[in-house]
Amino acid sequence: MDYEVIILGAGAGGYLAALHLAKKKKKVLIIEKEKFGGECLNYGCIPSKALIELSENIFYLKNMPGMTLDYKLNMKDWQAWKDSMIKKITGGAEGACKASGATVLYGEGKIVNKNTVNVDGKNYTADYLILDTGSVPVKIKGIDDVYYNREILAIDHIPETLVVIGGGYIGIEMGTAFRKLGSDVYIVEMKDRILPEVDEYLSRAVDKRLRDLGIKILTSSRVLGVKKNKNYTVKIENSGDIIAETVLMAVGRMPNTQGYGLENLNLEMDGRFIKTDQHKRTSVDNVYAIGDVSGMPMLAHKAFYDAYVASENILGNDTVVDYKSMPMVVYTDPEIAFTGKTTDKYKQIPAMANPRTLTMNQQDGFFRVYYNDDGTISGAGIAAPRSSEIIAEIGLAVESGLTLDDMFMTVHPHPTVSEGIKDACEND
Amino acid sequence: MDYEVIILGAGAGGYLAALHLAKKKKKVLIIEKEKFGGECLNYGCIPSKALIELSENIFYLKNMPGMTLDYKLNMKDWQAWKDSMIKKITGGAEGACKASGATVLYGEGKIVNKNTVNVDGKNYTADYLILDTGSVPVKIKGIDDVYYNREILAIDHIPETLVVIGGGYIGIEMGTAFRKLGSDVYIVEMKDRILPEVDEYLSRAVDKRLRDLGIKILTSSRVLGVKKNKNYTVKIENSGDIIAETVLMAVGRMPNTQGYGLENLNLEMDGRFIKTDQHKRTSVDNVYAIGDVSGMPMLAHKAFYDAYVASENILGNDTVVDYKSMPMVVYTDPEIAFTGKTTDKYKQIPAMANPRTLTMNQQDGFFRVYYNDDGTISGAGIAAPRSSEIIAEIGLAVESGLTLDDMFMTVHPHPTVSEGIKDACEND
Numbered sequence: 001m002d003y004e005v006i007i008l009g010a011g012a013g014g015y016l017a018a019l020h021l022a023k024k025k026k027k028v029l030i031i032e033k034e035k036f037g038g039e040c041l042n043y044g045c046i047p048s049k050a051l052i053e054l055s056e057n058i059f060y061l062k063n064m065p066g067m068t069l070d071y072k073l074n075m076k077d078w079q080a081w082k083d084s085m086i087k088k089i090t091g092g093a094e095g096a097c098k099a100s101g102a103t104v105l106y107g108e109g110k111i112v113n114k115n116t117v118n119v120d121g122k123n124y125t126a127d128y129l130i131l132d133t134g135s136v137p138v139k140i141k142g143i144d145d146v147y148y149n150r151e152i153l154a155i156d157h158i159p160e161t162l163v164v165i166g167g168g169y170i171g172i173e174m175g176t177a178f179r180k181l182g183s184d185v186y187i188v189e190m191k192d193r194i195l196p197e198v199d200e201y202l203s204r205a206v207d208k209r210l211r212d213l214g215i216k217i218l219t220s221s222r223v224l225g226v227k228k229n230k231n232y233t234v235k236i237e238n239s240g241d242i243i244a245e246t247v248l249m250a251v252g253r254m255p256n257t258q259g260y261g262l263e264n265l266n267l268e269m270d271g272r273f274i275k276t277d278q279h280k281r282t283s284v285d286n287v288y289a290i291g292d293v294s295g296m297p298m299l300a301h302k303a304f305y306d307a308y309v310a311s312e313n314i315l316g317n318d319t320v321v322d323y324k325s326m327p328m329v330v331y332t333d334p335e336i337a338f339t340g341k342t343t344d345k346y347k348q349i350p351a352m353a354n355p356r357t358l359t360m361n362q363q364d365g366f367f368r369v370y371y372n373d374d375g376t377i378s379g380a381g382i383a384a385p386r387s388s389e390i391i392a393e394i395g396l397a398v399e400s401g402l403t404l405d406d407m408f409m410t411v412h413p414h415p416t417v418s419e420g421i422k423d424a425c426e427n428d
Numbered sequence: 429m430d431y432e433v434i435i436l437g438a439g440a441g442g443y444l445a446a447l448h449l450a451k452k453k454k455k456v457l458i459i460e461k462e463k464f465g466g467e468c469l470n471y472g473c474i475p476s477k478a479l480i481e482l483s484e485n486i487f488y489l490k491n492m493p494g495m496t497l498d499y500k501l502n503m504k505d506w507q508a509w510k511d512s513m514i515k516k517i518t519g520g521a522e523g524a525c526k527a528s529g530a531t532v533l534y535g536e537g538k539i540v541n542k543n544t545v546n547v548d549g550k551n552y553t554a555d556y557l558i559l560d561t562g563s564v565p566v567k568i569k570g571i572d573d574v575y576y577n578r579e580i581l582a583i584d585h586i587p588e589t590l591v592v593i594g595g596g597y598i599g600i601e602m603g604t605a606f607r608k609l610g611s612d613v614y615i616v617e618m619k620d621r622i623l624p625e626v627d628e629y630l631s632r633a634v635d636k637r638l639r640d641l642g643i644k645i646l647t648s649s650r651v652l653g654v655k656k657n658k659n660y661t662v663k664i665e666n667s668g669d670i671i672a673e674t675v676l677m678a679v680g681r682m683p684n685t686q687g688y689g690l691e692n693l694n695l696e697m698d699g700r701f702i703k704t705d706q707h708k709r710t711s712v713d714n715v716y717a718i719g720d721v722s723g724m725p726m727l728a729h730k731a732f733y734d735a736y737v738a739s740e741n742i743l744g745n746d747t748v749v750d751y752k753s754m755p756m757v758v759y760t761d762p763e764i765a766f767t768g769k770t771t772d773k774y775k776q777i778p779a780m781a782n783p784r785t786l787t788m789n790q791q792d793g794f795f796r797v798y799y800n801d802d803g804t805i806s807g808a809g810i811a812a813p814r815s816s817e818i819i820a821e822i823g824l825a826v827e828s829g830l831t832l833d834d835m836f837m838t839v840h841p842h843p844t845v846s847e848g849i850k851d852a853c854e855n856d
Contacts, residue, residue, distance in 0.1 A: 012842070023856055040842070041783070045783075045842060045843050046783055046786075046787060046843060049784065049787040049843055050787040053488075053787055053788055053789075054492065057485045057488050057489050057492075058489065060481075060485050061485050061486065061489065061499070064482065064485075064506070064509070065505050065506060065508065065509035066501055066502045066503060066504070066505035066506030066507075066508075066509060067499060067500070067501055067502075067506070068499060068500040068501075068502070069497075069498075069499050070497075070498040070499065071489070071495060071496060071497050071498065071499075072495070072496040073494055073495055073496075074494045074495075074496070075494060076494070077493050077494035078492070078493060078494030078495070079494075080493065080494075081492070081493035081494060081789075085786050085787065085789070088780075088786060089783045089786060092780075092781065299841075299842070300842040300843070301839050301840060301841050301842040301847075302839070304839075304842065305839050323839075325838060325839060326839055327839060327840070327841040328841070329841045329844070337841065352516075352520075353520065355469070355473075355474055355517045356477065358474075358513050358516060358517060359474060359477040359478040359481055359513065360481055361481075361509075361513070386814065386817050388841055388844045388846075389814050389817040389818055389844050389845055389846050390817055390818070390820070390846075391841060392818070392821055392838065392840040392841065392844070392846040392849075392850070393820055393821040393824055395838045395839060395840070396821055396824060396825065396830070396834070396835065396838045397824065399834065399837070399838045400828060400830055400834055402824070402828055406824070406827065406828055407824065409827070410753060410820065410823045410824045410827045411729050411730070411732075411733050411751075411753060411754055411755060411823060412729060412755070412820040412823070413727075413729050413755040413756070413757045413765065413816055413819060413820065414440070414468070414473060414727070414728040414729035414732065415473050415474060415477055415728070416757070416816045416817050416820070417817055418816075418817050418818075418820040419729075421820075422820070428451055
C-alpha cells in the first residue's frame with residue numbers, strides 16, 4: 001500500500017482527520033478537487049460570519065442614538081480582504097497538515113475499490129479510506145442562473161432587492177445580513193414557518209424580529225418559477241410576482257454522492273446519506289464516512305467531531321460519536337443557539353433581564369434551559385446576542401451530567417451575556 | 429423589630445440580597461443614599477461596557493478594508509441613550525425588589541447598633557443587618573479637579589488628549605475605548621507594567637496591542653502633580669510634562685467604611701476591609717458584609733455571589749463562598765479573561781488559530797488552559813475577542829472537576845471563539 005489512510009475531500013472533517021492522523025504518525029494522503037477547507041471555510045461558515053459581522057457593526061452604528069453615520073462600502077475591496085482572511089485560515093490548515101507529514105494532492109479522486117483511489121489516471125492505495133465529500137446545494141429544475149451560497153458571498157455590491165428562496169438557516173442568515181446592509185429583502189418559505197429545522201419557540205423570536213427589521217417574510221409560499229431579464233421575476237403561488245435584482249436559492253443541501261465512483265464500493269446507504277455506525281464506519285470494512293455526506297446535521301463542528309472519532313478508531317482507540325449535545329447556531333437577529341434535548345420542564349428569563357444585552361442596544365430574545373426530574377440540565381435554547389459563544393457551556397453541562405445548581409453556583413463574570421444562562425438556572 | 433433584614437446599600441450585592449430574601453418571604457428594608465444599582469450599574473460596569481461597545485464598533489468599521497467611514501458622534505445624545513438604558517436596568521432591579529415585597533428607602537443610613545439603622549432621624553430595626561456599602565475611588569492629596577470613573581463616563585465629547593493616571597483595569601478599559609474613539613491617550617502607571625492585578629502573560633498581550641494602537645504607555649512612572657489651567661499639565665518624575673485636555677484618575681478603589689456609623693458596630697477589620705468568614709458573617713452576630721467593602725476582588729459578580737451566600741445563611745441554609753473559580757475580565761484589546769488557578773502545566777493556542785477571531789478582523793491573543801497532574805482543569809487565561817463570554821465554561825469545569833478531555837470531547841459550535849478553549853484542550 002502507498003499510504004495507511006486516504007481521505008477523499010479536504011473539507012472541515014477531512015483536513016482535521018488528516019491532521020490528527022498525521023500527528024499520530026500515520027501515512028496520510030488527502031485528496032481535494034477544489035479548495036483546501038471545503039465549503040465551510042471557503043464558501044460557507046467563514047465568509048458568511050465575516051459578512052454578518054460587517055452588517056451587524058453597520059446596523060449597530062446606524063441605530064445608535066448620537067451617531068450620524070455616513071459610509072461607502074466598496075464590496076470589491078471588502079471581498080479582497082475576505083479572500084485574504086480565508087487564505088490565512090485555509091493556508092494555516094493546509095500548512096499544518098503538511099507540517100505533520102500528510103500529503104496533499106489536488107485533483108478529482110475516483111474510487112476504484114476500497115483500497116484504491118484514482119487521481120488523473122494514477123492509482124493510490126491505502127489500508128483505510130475516509131470519505132468526506134460534503135454536500136451540494138439543492139437545485140430546482142427550471143430555475144437557473146440564480147445565486148447560491150457561493151455567489152452571494154462573492155457579490156461585488158449590495159443588491160437593492162434580494163429575494164431569498166428558502167427560509168432555512170442559510171437563507172435567514174443571508175437575508176438578515178443583507179437587510180442590515182441596506183437591501184430590500186424577501187424571504188419565501190414553503191413550510192408554515194421560517195427556520196423549520198429549529199424548535200418553533202426559537203424561530204418565532206427570529207420571525208418577529210426580522211419583520212420588525214422590515215424583511216418581508218412569506219411562509220406557506222411556493223415559488224412557481226424565476227425568470228431573469230434585466231431583473232428577476234419571482235412567481236409565487238397564490239401571490240403576486242416579486243421583481244428583484246438578485247435571487248438567492250437556499251432550499252437546502254444534499255449529500256454529495258455523485259461523480260467520484262462511490263458506486264464502486266457498493267456501500268449501504270441511509271436515504272441519500274452514506275450509512276455509518278457510531279464509529280463512523282460504513283458497511284465496507286476499513287471505509288469510514290464523516291461530515292455532511294454521512295448524515296445530519298450538516299454542520300462543520302459535526303464534521304470535526306466525526307473526523308476525530310473516525311481517526312481515533314483507525315488509530316485503534318475504540319471511540320463512538322454521541323450527538324446528544326450537538327449544538328446549532330443561526331447567526332441571525334436575535335442570534336439563536338441550542339443544544340441537547342428539550343423536556344417538559346424549563347426555566348427561562350428574557351434577554352432584557354440581561355444587562356450586557358442592553359449595553360449592546362439589543363433586547364430581543366431569551367435564555368431557556370431545559371432540565372430533567374433530577375435537576376440535571378438536558379439542553380438549552382438561547383435567543384440573544386453572542387448566544388453562539390455561550391451555548392458550549394450548556395453542552396459541557398449536558399455531557400457531564402451537571403445540574404441547574406452547579407450552573408447557578410458557578411460565578412459568571414459581570415456584565416456578560418453568559419450570565420443569562422446562570423440567571424435562568426436560579427432555583428426560585 | 430420592624431424588619432427581618434436591613435440592607436445598607438443597593439449596589440449589585442445589596443439589591444440581589446434584597447430580591448432573594450424578599451422572594452423567600454423575608455421582610456426586607458434596603459436603604460440607598462444615591463441611586464439604585466450602585467456604582468456598577470450607574471457609573472461602572474454598565475456604562476463602561478456601553479462606551480467600549482461603541483468604540484469597538486467604530487474602530488472595526490474604520491479599519492475594515494472596503495469601508496470609508498464618516499461619522500459624527502454627538503456625545504450628549506449618546507449619553508441620553510446611555511442614561512435611559514441604565515434606567516431600564518436599575519428600574520428593572522428596583523421594580524423586581526419591590527414586586528417581591530422588599531421596601532426601598534432612599535436616604536443616608538447611619539448604623540446605631542447591630543439591630544438599628546437611622547435614616548433622616550428615624551430608627552429602623554431588624555434581626556439581621558447586611559452591609560453592602562461598596563467602594564470609593566482612591567484620591568491623591570493635592571490632585572483635584574480631575575476626572576474619576578463617574579465623570580469620564582458622563583463626558584459630553586471625545587477629548588483630544590486623555591491622560592489616564594493608573595494602569596489598572598479601569599484605566600486600561602477607558603484608555604482603550606477613548607483611543608478607539610479618536611483621543612490621543614497616555615497611560616501612566618507607577619508599577620513596572622500595566623494591569624498589575626493580572627498575571628504578566630496576560631498584561632503583556634494587552635501592552636503590546638495598546639502600543640500598536642498608538643497609546644503611549646509610561647510604566648514605572650510617578651505622577652508628581654497635576655495642574656489645571658485651560659488644559660491640564662501632568663508632571664511626571666524623571667520625564668517631561670504632558671499637556672492634556674482631560675485627566676482620568678484611576679489609581680484604584682478602596683472599601684467605603686466612612687460616614688455611616690460603622691464604628692458603632694466595633695467590627696473586626698481586615699486591613700481596610702470589613703472582615704468576614706466564608707459565610708460572609710462579620711465578627712458581630714447577625715451582621716453580614718458583602719461586595720467591595722468585604723474584601724477583594726472588587727467585582728460586581730463577586731458581590732452577587734456574596735449576596736446569595738449571605739442571604740442563604742440568613743434563610744437558614746448553611747452556605748459558604750469559595751472563590752476558586754472567580755473570573756475576572758478586562759474589556760480592553762485583546763479582551764482578557766481568566767479564572768481559577770495557574771499551575772506549572774498549561775496548553776495554549778494562538779488566537780490566530782481560531783477562525784472566528786479572524787472573521788472579526790482580529791488576531792491578537794491566545795487561549796491558555798492550566799491543568800493539574802490528573803488532567804483536571806485548574807484555570808485559564810484568555811486574550812481574545814469575547815473572552816468575557818467564554819471564560820464561564822472554564823469556571824464550570826473547575827467547579828465540577830472536569831478534565832481537558834471532557835472539554836475537548838464536548839462539541840463546540842463552529843465558527844465561534846469558544847472553540848479556542850476546546851482546541852487548546854486537545855491532547856497531542
